[in-house]
Amino acid sequence: MHKRLRYETSVRQGGQLNILVLGGTGFLGAQVVQQCVALGHNVSVFSRGLFAESPGYRLAGMATLKHVQHFYGDRNKGIDALKVLDDCWDVCIDLCGYTAPQVRESTTWLRDKVRHYIYISAVRAFLPSPEHMINESSERYSPIDENITRVDNETYGPLKAACESIVHEVFEGRNTILRPQVMVGPNDLSGRMTYWLLRAKNQPVMLPGDGDDFLQVVDVTDVASFIVRVSENRYLGEFNLAGHKISWRAFSQLLGIQHGVWVNNQIIKNAGLTFRELPLFRPRGSNEASYMNISHDKAVSCGFRISEMSDTISRIMDWIGHTDITKMIPDDIQYEQLSPEAEAQLIREQLF
Structure with missing residues (x-):
C-alpha cells in the first residue's frame, strides 16, 4: 500500500x-x-x-x-x-x-x-x-x-x-x-544490413533468388x-x-548494384544456406518468409511513421563511412556470413 x-x-x-x-x-x-x-x-x-x-x-x-x-x-x-x-x-x-x-x-x-x-x-x-x-x-x-x-x-x-x-x-x-x-539503422552490430551494403561494392555481386522474394525491415x-x-x-x-515491403530486385537497385548475378533458390538450398549466411533473405513460401510480410496498419493509424528504405540506407552508409565495421561487428557474426570465396562459387554454379 x-x-x-x-x-x-x-x-x-x-x-x-x-x-x-x-x-x-x-x-x-x-x-x-x-x-x-x-x-x-x-x-x-x-x-x-x-x-x-x-x-x-x-x-x-x-x-x-x-x-x-x-x-x-x-x-x-x-x-x-x-x-x-x-x-x-x-x-x-x-x-x-x-x-x-x-x-x-x-x-x-x-x-x-x-x-x-x-x-x-x-x-x-x-x-x-x-x-x-x-x-x-x-x-x-x-x-x-x-x-x-x-x-x-x-x-x-x-x-x-x-x-x-x-x-x-x-x-x-x-x-x-x-x-x-x-x-536496421546506424550503430546496428548485427551485421545484417551492413553485409549487403558492403557486398554491393563487389563485381559481380551474388544476389539471392530471382528478385521476386520480399524484404521488409524497420x-x-x-x-x-x-x-x-x-x-x-x-x-x-x-x-x-514493420517497414515498407519491397522486392529484392528493388532492394538491389537501392544498393546501386549494376553487376548482380541472381542465384536461384535451389542452388542456395543445396548449399545449405540460411538467413544466417545470407542475412535478411527469406525465400518466398518458407516459414521464415512469414516475418517479411507484416501489417503495420494499426500502428500507422496511431502515428507510426515509416522511413523510406533509401533514407535508412543513406544513414547507414554515412555511419559506415565513419566507422571501422570490421572491428565493431562481432567475430562470430562475421564468421557465419557467406565468405567472398563461397559467394564466388555460387556465382560460378549459377552461370555455368
Whole structure:
C-alpha cells in the first residue's frame, strides 16, 4: 500500500514523464533514451553494463548521459537485483525481457511502482504464416514453459509469447505490447544490413533468388519514436512495427548494384544456406518468409511513421563511412556470413 500511495501522489510536471527503461544501452535502447531526454522526460535506466561505454552512447556524447539516472543490476539474478528500483515511474519500457523469469520478476516487482508497462516483443511471437499477412490478430505461439530459458531460433518465438502473456496478466489493462520486425539503422552490430551494403561494392555481386522474394525491415529510429509516442499518449494494446515491403530486385537497385548475378533458390538450398549466411533473405513460401510480410496498419493509424528504405540506407552508409565495421561487428557474426570465396562459387554454379 505504501508504494501505491507514493505512485498516486507523484505528479508529472509540465508534461514530463518519469520513464524507467530496462536495458537502455543497446541498439534500440540508446535511441529510446536519447529521444526521451530530447523531449524533456526524466529517464532512469536499469542495465547490467557500463552505460557510458555502450556503442550507442559513445556516439551520443555526454549531453544525454547527464540527464539520465543509472541503476546497475543483472535481472538474470532474480528479483533481488531489481530491488535497487525503489521508486515510482509513469512508464516502464522493457527492452531486454527475453525469458519468462525475467519478465515475471520485473512485472511483479514493478506492479505497484509503474502506471504503464510497455513490453518490446517481436514479430517472431507469431506462428509462421507463409500464405497470409501477419497482423495483430494472427495466431501466436503457445507460451513456452516458464522454466525454459534457453534462447535460440527454436525457442525465441515461444519465449516472447510467454513474456507477452505475463505482461497481460500482471499489468492487465495498463500495458502495451510492441512487436518490431528486423530493425536496421546506424550503430546496428548485427551485421545484417551492413553485409549487403558492403557486398554491393563487389563485381559481380551474388544476389539471392530471382528478385521476386520480399524484404521488409524497420528503421530503429522509427521504432524508438513510436515507443516514445506510445509512452506520451498512453496507447494500450498490441502493435506490430514493420517497414515498407519491397522486392529484392528493388532492394538491389537501392544498393546501386549494376553487376548482380541472381542465384536461384535451389542452388542456395543445396548449399545449405540460411538467413544466417545470407542475412535478411527469406525465400518466398518458407516459414521464415512469414516475418517479411507484416501489417503495420494499426500502428500507422496511431502515428507510426515509416522511413523510406533509401533514407535508412543513406544513414547507414554515412555511419559506415565513419566507422571501422570490421572491428565493431562481432567475430562470430562475421564468421557465419557467406565468405567472398563461397559467394564466388555460387556465382560460378549459377552461370555455368
